[in-house]
Amino acid sequence: MLYTSESLETLIEELTKFPGIGRKTAQRLALYILKQPKEEVEKLVQAIINVKEKIKYCSICYNITETDPCPICSSPKRDKTTICVVEEPMDVLAIEKTNEYNGLYHVIGGVLNPLEGIGPDALKIKELIHRVSSGGIKEVIIALNPSVEGETTSIYIANLIKPFGIKVTRIARGLPIGTALEYADIATIVRAIENRTTM
């Protein structure tokens, strides 16, 4: 379908760039936006700009945050000798919901995946090693998802940390394989952290 309006066409094109949005859905969304009152559209635009302007990555743990360092890294109440390594900010949320873990985090932003061209440099692994080597850390808990890529990344990270003489553990495979941390229930995550094993 070709629209006579160039601005509508531009909007549709922008929307198709979103993950999982095809041309048809983009058309529906664009027409929906067109029908909204102006104030509603302004709210949406502002919300989008806000995420981009206000949310940044914590310069210590790479979780998303509005302040840098993030509230977890700057909290005096957290145990600063333990780092839990996760894939994505969503995983921090999942573990925080359990109220059982009181250490710090490190969000590496994915897992090694040669087929998708994701090597160690695409992840915040160097940054993790830097934190670990700066002293004060007693334990690193690796909590990557139990996919084969997650397992491999865990091994890779453990191999890099071990020379520093720091304890490296990984959360128990209480998670059925293929279950992402994000979707696991609280009890399962708690059990997995409690039963972590030394790597």
Next chain:
Amino acid sequence: MPKKFEMVLKSIEIKNFRNHIHTKLEFSENLNLFVGGNAQGKTSILEAISYLCLTKSFNANSDSYVLNFNAKFFEVLGTFELDNGNEVTVKVNFENGQGKRIFLNKENVEKFAIVVHKFPIVILSPRSKDVVQGTPEDRRKFFDLAIAQLSSVYVDDILNYKKVLKQRNRILNAIASEEVKLEQGLDLLNVWDEEFINYAAKVTFRKVKFMNDFILFFKKAYSNFSAGEDAEIKYLTQVEVDVQDDFEVIKNKFEVALKKLRSEEIRRGVTLIGPHRDEYVFEINGHEVKRFASQGQMKTFLVALTMAKFFYLKEKKSETPILLLDDAFDELDVERAKKLISFVGNVGQVFITATDLNVLSGIEGEFKMKKFIVKLGTVNDA
């Protein structure tokens, strides 16, 4: 008359599946014979039964192929009676754009491997002769399915193995083509090796144990059809593995083998060992079946494999498998087919397609049997 069998498919309801718009059938707990001319919808009924047990057809590679040309969804609903007398329903639902969903007693099943594990089935169709005459991949598939029917964990192990293999090949390729620096490439290869060895050993361990048991069932089955011939199945792995080897020993053997192959793998940019390269060699009196056997010997080999799988699953599982025989009278010849039906029909439920209503004459009296006439996608009791 035989007693009540263990697992029985009592009834099925099929909607918009191939040329069956709406077919409802009640089965005999023993033999079920579907008779009709070509392209009337006999095989389609067996395919629908296959969906209940394997979550897919044994003929079509895609769910959309069995979806009736003019429909937006298909559904297969089966009611099983289990060994313990409990009834279980399995519903398979496919909708264009929505994909396939499976319900066990109305509850959505996420892992299809659970269904495959729960409802054992053995199928002999015109495609089955590939096991004997086709590629090594055809043989690996045959045995992988048998092991998956025994152990749902094996399905995960195989899938993970294939994933690791692909990733490892990608790294090797990147090193070979100098896409990554050698040192970093080798670091990465080392960690993928750990996972590769882990899954390669898991898969190999199970395959070795499986064949160690299965071969006994196979030899016994074969001797029923052809006494005096020595039939063998040789499972050839890339690293030499013994039945006594435990998991750690096999892991170790893979580790040693990978080290030896390191430079060659890097040069060729691809993984050179592992269960994806295993071979099963079939032999009669020491000669490879694929090359030297007569048509008749190949058929005997196939019927023995089918029968062995049936009795093997029956012994290892809590439920007796059901047997599907699609055009078996053409594939095996009448005598072999009848003999197979006699053996299995004494202990389990069998579904048979044929073009001739009297094809079971001679053994008919031994069994409870229901005959169905299939015509243009509709089915009537004969």
